[in-house]
Structure formats: C-alpha cells, structure tokens
Amino acid sequence: MNHTGTGKYEQLLERCKTLMPVRTAVAHPCDAASLAGAVDAAQLGLIQPIFVGPAAKIREVAAQAKIDLSNVEIVDAPHSHAAASAAVQLVREGQAQLLMKGSLHSDELLAAVVARETGLRTGRRLSHAFIMDVPTYHKVLIVTDAAINIAPSLEDKVDICQNAIELAHSLGIARPKLAVLAAVETVTSKMPATIEAAALCKMADRGQITGGLIDGPLAFDNAISKDAARTKGITSEVAGDPDILLAPDLEAANILAKLLTFLANSDSAGLVLGARVPVILTSRADSVRSRIASCAVAVLAAHAHALRQ
Secondary structure (H helix, E strand, C coil), X not given: CCCCCCCHHHHHHHHHCCCCCEEEEEECCCCHHHHHHHHHHHHCCCEEEEEEECHHHHHHHHHHCCCCCCCCEEEXXXXXXXXXXHHHHXXXXXXXXXXXXXXXXXXXXXXXXXXXXXXXXXCCCCEEEEEEECCCCCCCEEEECCCCCCCCCHHHHHHHHHHHHHHHHHCCCCCCEEEEECCCCCCCCCCHHHHHHHHHHHHHHCCXXXXXXXEEEECHHHHHCHHHHHHCCCCCCCCCCCCEEECCCHHXXXXXXXXXXXXXXXXXXXXEECCCCCEECCCCCCCHHHHHHHHHHHHHHHHHHXXXX
C-alpha cells in the first residue's frame, strides 16, 4: 500500500535526527525489497546495517536491483536458518543493537530469537505492535498484539501492555493511554475479554503494570470516539484519545490492523518487543514509507532501551 501519509511518521523521523545510527543485523536480505529498505534507512542515518546471509546471493540481488553495497558489512551465512542464528548471535555479542527481518519467514527469525540457550529472551513475553498512521485519527496509534500471541492469557496481556507502554514512552508519550478492547463496555462473565480488561485496570492501579493510563473494557467505538463514550455514559480519560489499543486476541488485532490499512488507508510499522533488543518485522507488502517508519520506531525504542539498562 502506498500512501502519502499525514506527517505523523515524519515527526518520528524528526525525533531520530539527533540520535546516532544503530547497528542493525539484517537476517537473510535476499530480495530487492529487504535490501533497499535497509539501505534507504542507512542513507537516512537511522541504522548501520550488517547483512547476514549468503554473500554471493546478496551481492547478486543488489547488482540486479542497482543497490550500492560498497559501504555495507556482509556476514556470510549459507541459508536463512543459519542467517537467523548468526544475526541473533551478533546481537548477543553486542555487535548489533537491533535485529531486522530480511526475506525469510517471520517464524524462522523469531524461532532464533526465542531459542532458550542462544536466543534473546528476557523475563518478558514477546509481543508485536503495529505503530499506525491512521489518516482519520489525530495521533499515532499502537495496535497490539496482531502477530505473536494467538490467545494471550491475562499474564501474557500484562506483558503485552507493558511492552506497548514502554514503546510509547520511547516515541515521546509520557503517560500513554491504553484502551483494552472488547465487544461491550460492561463487565460480564459471558465475555472473558471483559473480565480480563477489568483485571488489567485493577492490576495497573496496584502497580503490576506501570507507566500508562489503562481503561477497559471498551468497545471500539467508545475507545476511539469521545461522543460514543458520552452517549454510553462512560467517563474516561482514555476514551476518545487512546495511544494504544489492546485487542482481546491475535485475530481481533490482526483484523483491526489490516482493516485500518486497507479500508482507512493507514500506514503501519511493525515491531516485536520484549526481547533483548527490538526486532523489526516488515512484510513483503510494506511500502517504503512503512519500512522506513519501522526502522525509525525501532531506533527510538533501541535508544530508550539502552537508557533503561
């Protein structure tokens, strides 16, 4: 999807201008799109890519696509599986502060990330966030989790919330507002998502989730529209102004993110959170703008992550 955008991503790029480029291990960049995305991000001063994969193939693809690799470091790895492991190893050794998906399957890269002995696990559960530029919404909107946790438990949702809140902090949002979505705004045992939403709010009150303002359950209309919330008699600082939407499960989040992309002309940047470093997960269908935005968000997250250490 190629959209012209609304300036929200450009503000993120502006925030990156004062930051040093981040060394980024790019796993198996063996098609023109993944090579160009990383090289474009390097030219904008966002990242310093290290291409990890079959060196001859990478050079061949670059030559065909007229992409200049003269200043780029290439680490030879025979195939995608080895490239994923080698890219993760570069991060473990401190030689890279970001990990980026090339033309291999997401599952293959994430398997290397979560490997018990050799991966990038932390105490936190991994989760995915879409950072969306929705033309009809007044600010950047984070939708989570649309790609990793299929049917997250309450404890998983705590980590998904915390990951998204810390991401929002790195984008310069001091106290992000998080709406926990369900089909209704009343708590009922007939809909487990509403009970989990209520529990998440209480857990935030008790300091089990920190750094944000959480409200839910909220139906999507009440979450996104102050008028809809007012009509239902909901008084909430979050309603009508969320920074983060937490979906009940992966399918709901995935449908929501894709609906915003294809029916509302939104751009989306994708990031995996909760590992030792942020992981840039781009899709083959992503526009150049989305790829650049994913890198910009990851750079901001990586710098914020380094400050927290």
